[in-house]
Amino acid sequence: MIREQSELWHQKRESPFSKKIDPWPMTLNKLTDDLNISKPAVHEHLTILIESGLVNKDNKDNKWAYYELTDKGTEILHPHKMTKMVVLLSSLILSFVFGIVEIYRVVRSVFPEEGLTDVDMVLYEPEHLITGLVLISLGFLLLYLLHRSRKEKATRKTII
Numbered sequence: 578m579i580r581e582q583s584e585l586w587h588q589k590r591e592s593p594f595s596k597k598i599d600p601w602p603m604t605l606n607k608l609t610d611d612l613n614i615s616k617p618a619v620h621e622h623l624t625i626l627i628e629s630g631l632v633n634k635d636n637k638d639n640k641w642a643y644y645e646l647t648d649k650g651t652e653i654l655h656p657h658k659m660t661k662m663v664v665l666l667s668s669l670i671l672s673f674v675f676g677i678v679e680i681y682r683v684v685r686s687v688f689p690e691e692g693l694t695d696v697d698m699v700l701y702e703p704e705h706l707i708t709g710l711v712l713i714s715l716g717f718l719l720l721y722l723l724h725r726s727r728k729e730k731a732t733r734k735t736i737i
Contacts, residue, residue, distance in 0.1 A: 602644060
């Protein structure tokens, strides 16, 4: 039954119900008012989604119960978000690695090893320094974007 409901969620991820609960945690009353659906119908649907692990019920102040998407529910509703994080993290790592390699090449050309002849030495090329600094700066920019997206996710969960 839970697997069937999860498949139903996959098929219905564009439904007004899933879009309503996605941005912010909501109470049962707010959902019934916004969707114009009876309270028992919304409660039954929420119970199924909770059993499926797609929605979480949170009694923040023991007065109102808030319903919010779990990480699993968010992944189903927004599958592109995880891909975006993987691409961002991969780009960040590559930028740092290649930036460090380019700066290392500059340092090696400025301070050559002892015993190398003029033929074996690599001449100092400022392009390597510039490329290395640009790549490391890009890495820091990507790190900032990654941090900001994680912070937005955490802020979204604590607002209500």
